[in-house]
Amino acid sequence: MGCRDVHAATVLSFLCGIASVAGLFAGTLLPNWRKLRLITFNRNEKNLTVYTGLWVKCARYDGSSDCLMYDTTWYSSVDQLDLRVLQFALPLSILIAMGALLLCLIGMCNTAFRSSVPNIKLAKCLVNSAGCHLVAGLLFFLAGTVSLSPSIWVIFYNVHLNRKFEPVFTFDYAVYVTIASAGGLFMTSLLLFVWYCACKSLPSPFWQPLYSHPPSMHTYSQPYSARSRLSAIEIDIPVVSHTS
Numbered sequence: 001m002g003c004r005d006v007h008a009a010t011v012l013s014f015l016c017g018i019a020s021v022a023g024l025f026a027g028t029l030l031p032n033w034r035k036l037r038l039i040t041f042n043r044n045e046k047n048l049t050v051y052t053g054l055w056v057k058c059a060r061y062d063g064s065s066d067c068l069m070y071d072t073t074w075y076s077s078v079d080q081l082d083l084r085v086l087q088f089a090l091p092l093s094i095l096i097a098m099g100a101l102l103l104c105l106i107g108m109c110n111t112a113f114r115s116s117v118p119n120i121k122l123a124k125c126l127v128n129s130a131g132c133h134l135v136a137g138l139l140f141f142l143a144g145t146v147s148l149s150p151s152i153w154v155i156f157y158n159v160h161l162n163r164k165f166e167p168v169f170t171f172d173y174a175v176y177v178t179i180a181s182a183g184g185l186f187m188t189s190l191l192l193f194v195w196y197c198a199c200k201s202l203p204s205p206f207w208q209p210l211y212s213h214p215p216s217m218h219t220y221s222q223p224y225s226a227r228s229r230l231s232a233i234e235i236d237i238p239v240v241s242h243t244s
Contacts, residue, residue: 023181107132
């Protein structure tokens with residue numbers, strides 16, 4: 001596997017990253033993080049369920065799809081610590097993951113559309129495709145950690161609320177969506193790490209340029225000796241010895 005080719009692993013990781021970011025968007029906007037079920041023993045009344053999200057709150061009667069009460073200012077008055085943390089963690093995770101997607105796209109486009117003979121004038125602007133994928137993998141891992149930790153905390157915080165008040169709190173499917181999306185980010189990171197290790201020889205430095213020099217540049221490097229590979233210019237000064 002060569003680092004200078006677009007492989008199925010990089011394309012699959014990019015698509016998996018897009019799906020994971022879409023899942024995080026859905027989990028952030030869904031008003032289904034926590035349910036508060038209020039049961040009445042009056043036959044003339046219906047049970048009431050309060051759906052709590054990160055930004056809105058909705059109260060519905062059983063069997064109804066319309067919100068009896070829809071609070072759009074809930075985001076500013078959240079009194080539950082886990083949801084308040086998620087208000088900051090999920091948007092941050094989305095921003096990090098979108099930056100990782102941008103790096104993946106830059107790496108793949110540079111690999112797919114670069115010329116086989118690079119321009120010496122643009123040598124300083126060459127993009128290290130494998131380096132882009134490596135940094136993207138690290139960012140995907142960070143985004144998954146930022147979104148997964150507070151999402152799991154919601155489950156344990158429900159237990160705390162049920163012990164503190166009454167066992168009427170349950171977490172809703174937005175928790176599953178976010179945890180699955182975080183798992184997708186970890187999978188994307190793993191695919192990029194495996195691709196990086198498989199396409200590149202491990203003993204080489206991480207930031208070694210992956211492109212090969214064009215044929216016209218070999219003519220300048222051939223006359224140099226082995227000891228001057230790290231120097232830009234080598235000047236050989238002849239030494240003349242006089243014999244008496």
